[in-house]
Amino acid sequence: MFEETDRKLCIICSKGTLDMAYPGLVLANAALMEGIDVTMFFTFWGLDMINKKKMNDLKFVPIGNPTMGIPNAVGGLPGMTNIATKMMKKEIAQLDFPEVGEFLDVIVDSGGKMYACKMSVDMFEDMNMMEEEDLYDGIEAVVGATDFMEMSEGAQIIFI
Amino acid sequence: MTTVRDIAGNEIEFGDDGYMLNPDDWNQDVAAELAKEIGIDPLTDRHWDVINFCREDYEEQGDAPTLRRISKVGGVPTKELYKLFPKGPAKKVAYVSGLKKPSGCI
Numbered sequence: 001m002f003e004e005t006d007r008k009l010c011i012i013c014s015k016g017t018l019d020m021a022y023p024g025l026v027l028a029n030a031a032l033m034e035g036i037d038v039t040m041f042f043t044f045w046g047l048d049m050i051n052k053k054k055m056n057d058l059k060f061v062p063i064g065n066p067t068m069g070i071p072n073a074v075g076g077l078p079g080m081t082n083i084a085t086k087m088m089k090k091e092i093a094q095l096d097f098p099e100v101g102e103f104l105d106v107i108v109d110s111g112g113k114m115y116a117c118k119m120s121v122d123m124f125e126d127m128n129m130m131e132e133e134d135l136y137d138g139i140e141a142v143v144g145a146t147d148f149m150e151m152s153e154g155a156q157i158i159f160i
Numbered sequence: 161m162t163t164v165r166d167i168a169g170n171e172i173e174f175g176d177d178g179y180m181l182n183p184d185d186w187n188q189d190v191a192a193e194l195a196k197e198i199g200i201d202p203l204t205d206r207h208w209d210v211i212n213f214c215r216e217d218y219e220e221q222g223d224a225p226t227l228r229r230i231s232k233v234g235g236v237p238t239k240e241l242y243k244l245f246p247k248g249p250a251k252k253v254a255y256v257s258g259l260k261k262p263s264g265c266i
Contacts, residue, residue, distance in 0.1 A: 001178045001198060002198045002199075002251070004247060026265055030265055030266075034248055096228060097266055098266075105238075110239075
């Protein structure tokens with residue numbers, strides 16, 4: 001019972017929508033709860049998850065999502081993204097899952113390690129989409145893809 | 161298949177998953193013995209704060225509390241929970257508290 005594991009998990013988060021942020025956060029937290037070593041790597045739009053100005057304001061976009069049963073013509077109307085986002089956030093809170101920022105705190109407090117992708121940070125800075133200071137304080141470092149390769153040696157990798 | 165084991169002088173029934181079947185068979189001596197089994201020895205006051213909260217919460221809610229609930233409602237921060245019950249706090253706490261295997265995702 002409760003044998004120690006040397007299992008290692010790396011989760012690459014590349015998306016910045018609400019529905020694509022939660023799977024990575026839930027999996028990271030679940031793995032930590034199982035005693036698994038967790039490293040998260042945030043790249044491209046995934047940077048929004050660790051951008052202090054955006055993390056708690058990620059959106060769920062109903063357009064192009066057949067599961068929702070909302071025709072694209074309707075889902076594309078002004079305000080629909082905000083309505084859908086509000087609905088999903090309400091559900092998430094009802095299930096007692098934290099907001100993105102608080103979820104990151106929980107993961108860091110549980111021993112998860114987080115890194116931001118250097119290329120994406122450079123690119124977003126060039127495009128004036130963010131500043132490095134906007135990054136969540138729990139981030140260990142901004143690293144390149146080759147550093148990530150070193151860190152993820154022997155790990156199972158999940159790309160989201 | 162259930163197994164019956166002698167834990168601190170009590171005959172305790174365990175389910176397939178290794179958790180106690182009947183939370184009412186639990187007492188503090190059982191907790192101390194189960195904790196020792198999984199490498200937590202001795203149980204400090206802080207461990208007891210967590211265990212007592214879980215027992216009380218179970219009485220009220222009928223389920224082992226999630227880690228989030230233990231930290232939010234029980235007042236023991238996540239970081240400390242991982243120190244008290246290293247590498248898998250939710251399951252270890254439930255095990256020591258004589259509760260069923262937790263099913264929550266958080």
